[in-house]
Amino acid sequence: MTKTTPQKKTRSRDPERTKAQLTEAALSEFADHGFHGARVDRITRAVGCNPRLLYHYFGSKEKLYVAVIEHIFADIRAQERDLELARLEPLAAMRRLVEFTYDFFDGNPLFVKMARNENMLEGKFIVQTEAVRTSSQPLIDAISGIIARGLADGVFKHRYDALQIYISIVALSAYHLNNGHTLTAIFGVDLLSPEWRQERRAHTIAMVMNAVTGGDSSCKS
Amino acid sequence: MTKTTPQKKTRSRDPERTKAQLTEAALSEFADHGFHGARVDRITRAVGCNPRLLYHYFGSKEKLYVAVIEHIFADIRAQERDLELARLEPLAAMRRLVEFTYDFFDGNPLFVKMARNENMLEGKFIVQTEAVRTSSQPLIDAISGIIARGLADGVFKHRYDALQIYISIVALSAYHLNNGHTLTAIFGVDLLSPEWRQERRAHTIAMVMNAVTGGDSSCKS
DNA sequence: AAGTTAATTCATAAAATACTTACTTAGACT
DNA sequence: AGTCTAAGTAAGTATTTTATGAATTAACTT
Structure with a gap:
């Protein structure tokens, strides 16, 4: 009796x-439903493995969640590293930072959602994660450098705190992703559509650049 | 046996x-833990009433959640109404809008958290709520008016889309409230402290005003 | 004061869900 | 080939959590 349909009764051992697979499925599940809304059952069914395996490898739902958090937060730092903002002139550097930040959040919805979950849990798990606190200072220092050079050159007209402006860039880039559904319901415009997001990208860049440079030649009206 | 201590064995009928009380306790519970994390048991214990009452009055956890959503979203519109932006000159109107928006989110953490929950549920319940879609247009129209007048007067140097700039104001005002815990963990600065929020307020106002007016006399460097 | 309504309580069902005990078997290593 | 380890399976349990049926009691009406 040749099994033409290998009914996946037994998983190959790997x-x-x-x-x-469990980590990836858990990422989707936690991102979509939050920690409490996530169901271990759905995760194992998505993978197609026995529920017991989740506990075999991760021990508990909570530990799986921590693994997912560490996994997704590990990625972001890597991407931030090779921005090389110091080499660019202030205007170009600032623009690049905004574009990069916008595109990062726009392209990583799972990261955005996991961050939301963590905040819902009051950062309970992220504070335990080692790799997170590392190397955020270089970015802030780089931004401080851009601002200082821009002011020295005279192309920047306003002195902003580096952390404040970075938070602003992030806020302008990501807020609509976090709150798209309520905003869409309130204003009757789909803030999560590709079209709106494209406009949002341009608006975010324009707003930050205008805020930094003050009134310059790009005056449009 | 005189009961000197009326042990609240029986609730007075009201x-x-x-x-x-149930609505209020549910608001706290849902805000803190999200829909799935919320426990009906905790809600009734907070009120000090019998668990059965929750079902008697609201029918189910889900219906209670909807009641809470409608309750908290009803408030915001009322507050937005008497801004009277049209009466002020463009600069003053814009500043007032930013200040109002910032202070609203800063002062209504429960609203912020419930909005987060709703977005987590993909706006499942808010779309059913009648009162939400109403009267958001007046605000957008008012902002359009401010921008048009500001450009006409020459005090505004850039033409922004009214909805985009309003979302930006909201983003700058509320992002750190939504994501305070992760940002605090990442940057090692407590973004939820009163001190940081006070700086945030000033930064938000400065940034929006600078973005709108371009370089003007308020240049500080 | 009796009678009606509905607010409140008690006890418990019913479902969902995280986690375990006990077992089987594939694959690696000698 | 034989054995040992751990990957994987089957089936089940313990607990939590939402929800209900029916009795009880306070307040209001006439």
Whole structure:
């Protein structure tokens, strides 16, 4: 009796693959439903493995969540590293920072959602994560440098705190992603559509650049 | 045996009070833990009433949640109404809008949290709420008016879309409230402290005004 | 004061859900 | 080939959590 349909009764043994699949499925599940809304059952069904395996590899729902958090927060730092803002002139550097930041959030919805979850849990798990606090200072220092050079050159007209302006860039880039559904309901415009987001990108860049440079030649009216 | 301590064995009968207490306790519970994290048991214990009452008055956890959503979204519109932006000159009107918006979010953490929950649920319940879509247009129209007048007067140097700039104001005002815990963990600065929020307020106002007016006399460097 | 309504309580069902005990078997290693 | 380890399976349990049926009691009406 040749099994033409290999009914996946038994999984081929590959712990690395299984762990990776569980992590990925858990990421989707936690991102979509939050920690409390997530169901371990749905995760294992998505992977197609036995529920017991989740506990075999991760121990508990909570530990799986921590693994997912560490996994997704590990990525962001890597991407931030090679921005090389110091090499560019202030205007170009600032513009690049805004574009990069916008595109990062726009392109990483799972990160955005996991951050939301963590904040819902009051950062309970992220504070335990080692790799997070590392290397945020270089970015802030780079921004301080841009601002200082811009002011020295005279192209920047206002002195902003580096952290404040970075938070602003992030806020302008990501707020509509966090709150798209309520805003869409309130204003009757789909803030999550590709079209609106494209306009949002341009607006974010324009607003930050205008705020930094003050009135310059780009005056449009 | 005289009961000197009326052990609140029996609740005095006051359905309005009971309903109001349940709604309020539910607001706290849902805001803090989200829909799935919220426990009906905790809500009734907070009120000190019998669990059965929650179902008697609201029918289900879900219906209670809807009641809470409608309750908290009803408030915001009322506050927005008497801004009277049209009467002020463009600069003053814009500043007032930013200040009002910032202070509203800063002063209504429960609203911020409930909005987060709703977005987590993809706006599932808010779309059913009648009162939400109403009267957001007047605000956008008012902002359009401010921008048009500002450009005509020459005090505004850039033409922004009214909805885009309003979303920006909201984003700058509220992003750190939504994501305070992760940002605090990442940057090692407590973004939720009163001190930082006070600086944030000034930064938000400065940034929006600078973005709108371009470089003007308020150049500080 | 009796009678009606509905607010409140008591006890418990019913469902969902995270987690376990006990077992099987594939694959690696000698 | 035989054995040992751990990946995977089957089936189940314990607990939490939402929800209900029916009795009880306070307040209001006439």
